[in-house]
Amino acid sequence: MNFTPSDWAAIRLTLELATLATALLILFGTPVAWWLAHTKSRLKPLVTSLVAMPLVLPPSVIGFYLLVFMGPNGPLGHLTQSLGLGTLPFTFTGLLVASCIYSTPFVVQPLHNAFEAIDDRMYEAAATLRAGPIDRFFSVAVPLAKPGFLTAAVLGFAHTVGEFGVVLMIGGNIPDKTRVVSVQIYDYVEALEYGEAHRLAAVMLIFAFVVLFLLYTFNPTRKKAA
Amino acid sequence: MIEADFTLSLPGFELEARLELPIHGVTALFGPSGSGKSTLLRCLAGLSRPQRGRLVVNGEVWQDEGCFLPPHKRPVGMVFQDAALFPHLNVRQNLDYGAGRAKRGGKTKNVPKADDLIDLLGIGHLLDRRTGMLSGGEKQRVAIARALFSSPELLLLDEPLAALDGARKGELLLYLDQLHRQLDIPVVYVSHAPEEVARLADHIVQLKEGRVQNFGPVMGIFPYLQQPQTHEEGVFTLLAGTIELHDSNDHLTQVSVGEHRLWVRYIDRPVGSPMRLRLLARDVSLSLDPGARESSILNTLRAEVAGVEETAPGRALVRLALRDGPELLSRITTRSARNLKLEIGQTIYAQIKGVAPLE
Numbered sequence: 001m002n003f004t005p006s007d008w009a010a011i012r013l014t015l016e017l018a019t020l021a022t023a024l025l026i027l028f029g030t031p032v033a034w035w036l037a038h039t040k041s042r043l044k045p046l047v048t049s050l051v052a053m054p055l056v057l058p059p060s061v062i063g064f065y066l067l068v069f070m071g072p073n074g075p076l077g078h079l080t081q082s083l084g085l086g087t088l089p090f091t092f093t094g095l096l097v098a099s100c101i102y103s104t105p106f107v108v109q110p111l112h113n114a115f116e117a118i119d120d121r122m123y124e125a126a127a128t129l130r131a132g133p134i135d136r137f138f139s140v141a142v143p144l145a146k147p148g149f150l151t152a153a154v155l156g157f158a159h160t161v162g163e164f165g166v167v168l169m170i171g172g173n174i175p176d177k178t179r180v181v182s183v184q185i186y187d188y189v190e191a192l193e194y195g196e197a198h199r200l201a202a203v204m205l206i207f208a209f210v211v212l213f214l215l216y217t218f219n220p221t222r223k224k225a226a
Numbered sequence: 227m228i229e230a231d232f233t234l235s236l237p238g239f240e241l242e243a244r245l246e247l248p249i250h251g252v253t254a255l256f257g258p259s260g261s262g263k264s265t266l267l268r269c270l271a272g273l274s275r276p277q278r279g280r281l282v283v284n285g286e287v288w289q290d291e292g293c294f295l296p297p298h299k300r301p302v303g304m305v306f307q308d309a310a311l312f313p314h315l316n317v318r319q320n321l322d323y324g325a326g327r328a329k330r331g332g333k334t335k336n337v338p339k340a341d342d343l344i345d346l347l348g349i350g351h352l353l354d355r356r357t358g359m360l361s362g363g364e365k366q367r368v369a370i371a372r373a374l375f376s377s378p379e380l381l382l383l384d385e386p387l388a389a390l391d392g393a394r395k396g397e398l399l400l401y402l403d404q405l406h407r408q409l410d411i412p413v414v415y416v417s418h419a420p421e422e423v424a425r426l427a428d429h430i431v432q433l434k435e436g437r438v439q440n441f442g443p444v445m446g447i448f449p450y451l452q453q454p455q456t457h458e459e460g461v462f463t464l465l466a467g468t469i470e471l472h473d474s475n476d477h478l479t480q481v482s483v484g485e486h487r488l489w490v491r492y493i494d495r496p497v498g499s500p501m502r503l504r505l506l507a508r509d510v511s512l513s514l515d516p517g518a519r520e521s522s523i524l525n526t527l528r529a530e531v532a533g534v535e536e537t538a539p540g541r542a543l544v545r546l547a548l549r550d551g552p553e554l555l556s557r558i559t560t561r562s563a564r565n566l567k568l569e570i571g572q573t574i575y576a577q578i579k580g581v582a583p584l585e
Contacts, residue, residue, distance in 0.1 A: 121310040124273050127297040128304035129324030129376050130331055135298075139323070143314040 007200060009176050010184040017092070017180060018160040021099040025107040025156050026149070028100075033111035034141075051108045054101065063169020066098050070170070088170075095171040095178050099160045106155040114148020115141060147219050154215045158208060228283050228380070228412075232269045234276035241265050241276070241436040249284060251428030252406055252413040254444070256420075262436040263416045267382050270414060271304050272297035283380065301328075303373030303411075304382045308389055309365040311357040317368050318353040324376030340375065346408060347371050347401055363394035367401060374409070381413045387422060399425055400585075424464050424504055425584045445552070461507040461543065463555045469499045478524075481583065484550045489524045490581045502584040507543060509580040510556035512566060516575050525578040529554060531568050536560055544568065546576055 003011070036048060054062060070076045070088040077087050088094030118141060126136045142149070164182040171178035173187065181200055188197035228247040234240070241262040247253050255263040268274035270281065272288070272295060281289040288295045303324070311320050325340070344350050347367045352360065360368065366386050373381060386402075387395045399422065406413065406426060417423050423430060423444065432440040445466055467481040467488070477492040481501050493501065516526065529546035532553065537543045542563045546554040554576055566574070 119310070121306055121308070122312065124297070125304070125306060125310040125312070126323070127273065128271055128300075128302055128382075129372065130298050130327035131323075132296075132298045135327070140312065144312075146314075 003199065004196070006175060006179075007184060007196075010179050010181045010200075011203075013092075013176065013178075014161055014180040014182075017095060017099055018157045020096055021103060021160045022107070022153055022157045024096070024100050025103060026153060029104065029107040029152065029156075030111060033108045034115055034137075036108070036112045037115035052105050054103070055105050059102065059163065059165025060169055062102055063098065063166040066094075066101065066166070067170045070094055070097070090170070090172045090174060090178060092177055095167060095180075098166050098170050099163060102163055102166045103156045103159045106159045107152040110148045110151040110155065111145065114145035114151075118144050150219050151215065154211055158211050162204070162208065228270075229281070230266075230270065231280045232266065232276040233278040234265065234269065234274065236265075239265075239436060241269075243433070243436070243438050245431055245438050245441060247412075247414065247431070248429055249412045250410075252415055252426050253429040253431060254423040254427035255414060255416045255431050255433060256418070256423050256427075257433035257439075258418055260435075261433040263418075263433050264384055265436075266433065267304075267384055267414060267416050270380070271302050271382055272300050273304075301377070301379040302382055303376055303378030303380070305366070305369045305373050305384065305386050307385045309362075309369040311360075311365055311369060311372070313357055315357070316353075317349065317355050317357060317360070320357060320368060320372050321353075321375050324372055328376040343371055343374055346404060361394070362390050363398050366390065366398055370401075370405070374405075374411070378411065381411050383413060383415045385416050385418070387417075387419070402426055420460065420462075421504075421584075424462070425502065461555060461557065463505045463507065463510075463553065465503045465505065465552055467501050467503055469493060469495055469497050469501050471497060479583075481581075483552060484548070486527055486548060486552075488527075488578070488581055490583045493583050493585055495585070504582040504584055505554060505578060506580065506582075507555040507557040509578060510546075510554060511577045511579065512544065512546075512556055512558060512562070512568075513575045513577055514566060521577070523577045523579060525581060527554070527576045527578065529574055529576050531570055531572045531574055533570065534563055534568050546574065 032047070032051070036044060036051075067089055068074050070080070072081065072087050080086065080088055088097060122140050122144065123136050126140045131139060161180075162182065163180075164186065167178065167180055167183055168186070171180075171183075173179050173183055179187075181204060185197050185200045185204070188194070188200070227249055229245075230247070231244040233242050239260070239262070243262065243266055255266055257263050265274060269276050269279065275294060276289075278291075279289050280291075281287070287293060288300055311317075312323065315323065321340075344353070347370060349364065349367050349371055352364055352368065357365065357368070366389075370383075370386070387398055390398060403426065415422075415426060427444045430440070430442065430444045431438055445464055465483045465488075467483040470480040470482045470487065472479050472492065473489075474492075478489050479491070479493045481488050481490055481493075481503060483503065488503065490503065495501065513526075516528065527548060529548050531544060532547040533545040535543050535545075540560050542558055542560045544556040544558060544563070546556060548554060556576060568574070
């Protein structure tokens with residue numbers, strides 16, 4: 001494949017974005033999923049709905065509100081400006097924040113299902129074998145939810161790689177900063193450079209298929225966990 | 227000594243139990259389903275938290291007003307009905323889970339020797355297996371070993387036989403019996419099956435609708451716990467005996483119960499071994515005449531009538547006192563009772579048609 005330097009930059013940026021977003025989502029999504037799986041709070045339907053919102057909203061709507069929210073007159077914009085950080089739209093950080101929000105359900109839902117599928121007896125047995133709450137989480141919940149973690153990471157990563165609408169709304173099209181592969185393809189098509197578009201689009205197509213194929217091949221217990 | 231006093235309200239159920247359990251031997255929590263025996267066990271383990279409660283084990287306060295020791299800080303071993311082995315670990319790793327944590331917690335007393343325990347429970351060949359590949363009986367044996375590996379001061383068993391079929395039940399009972407004899411750890415055992423209790427328990431706590439109805443050593447009070455009206459056919463007496471001698475010609479074994487001797491079918495255990503005997507009330511007939519020589523009956527005991535109770539129309543349950551202690555129950559018809567003119571204190575001969583050794 002003879003990619004242009006700007007293609008390579010877009011690929012590198014996309015992988016960087018997806019890796020960081022996945023790591024952040026696992027880090028912050030796990031406690032949310034754990035809470036959802038165990039809470040008896042009346043807030044549960046509210047949180048579940050919020051988490052699922054990106055599934056049903058058009059990316060342009062999410063992108064629009066994030067743009068307003070993070071913009072110079074938005075609440076988060078005010079905060080970042082007063083901290084001397086400038087505003088987030090049209091920066092890599094802004095893109096990362098948006099990606100995390102956009103991909104949240106793809107990480108939280110598999111984790112939530114995986115945690116919920118674990119029999120409470122496992123924790124009780126662990127407790128009577130002298131394992132404290134944190135110990136129980138890492139020695140029982142995490143290994144038993146491993147298929148859920150794998151699914152969450154793969155879907156979170158793949159979904160971030162594949163996003164387009166949100167990026168366009170708040171990231172724009174700045175080379176090396178916010179121009180990810182999906183936007184690069186869009187640019188090629190706009191410029192009627194179909195050959196270049198094909199190269200990148202084929203890579204995305206193969207990537208998506210291989211990722212899903214591996215996931216469903218090597219994660220057979222997923223069905224049980226979900 | 228374990229002193230417990232729990233009050234726990236759940237929707238549709240209330241547990242109000244106050245009891246003192248001995249710290250030796252097997253105590254059975256016995257009662258129908260829904261009587262609160264499992265809940266009581268969970269309160270002992272700290273898995274359920276009663277609204278009001280006090281629990282003192284060997285002088286250590288585990289729970290009192292403003293104090294609740296969480297389950298992972300209580301030196302208990304618990305065996306669940308369905309074993310609850312960790313599916314992501316193999317057998318050896320399951321065993322090590324509690325052992326390692328107990329060691330790090332500095333609790334090393336009561337540690338049974340690992341190899342002995344593995345031998346005793348017959349799980350040596352299973353150590354490298356995944357838990358999903360085990361049979362029900364094997365799972366329970368691993369679960370028992372896992373609980374004991376955490377060097378508990380108290381072993382709690384929640385109907386460990388309930389999920390097993392008949393043959394596996396008998397097999398696990400054998401293992402439990404051996405454990406009971408070889409380890410000096412108090413056991414609290416939840417069961418609704420009189421046969422299990424008869425076989426294993428030293429003490430019994432009878433629960434009904436969340437309340438303690440009876441408590442005492444199993445030999446004495448057991449016959450009265452079975453509610454003769456409801457278990458018309460199955461009422462039995464339990465006797466604790468010792469193997470006295472074997473008669474290999476006739477394939478019989480003699481068991482002594484106090485000063486009394488009973489012949490039972492041959493039991494492959496050395497002379498001197500303890501042996502419990504179960505005598506169904508309906509297998510005990512009464513006669514005024516000791517001359518059972520011309521009869522197929524092998525065992526005739528001299529007794530005094532201690533009570534007669536009509537438990538169903540036409541059916542009577544007779545309590546018989548043997549010399550030096552144990553009591554027997556005999557189920558006869560009220561007509562027979564009338565014909566024999568049974569009176570309290572009267573001497574009578576109990577002809578025992580069948581004795582089941584509980585091995």
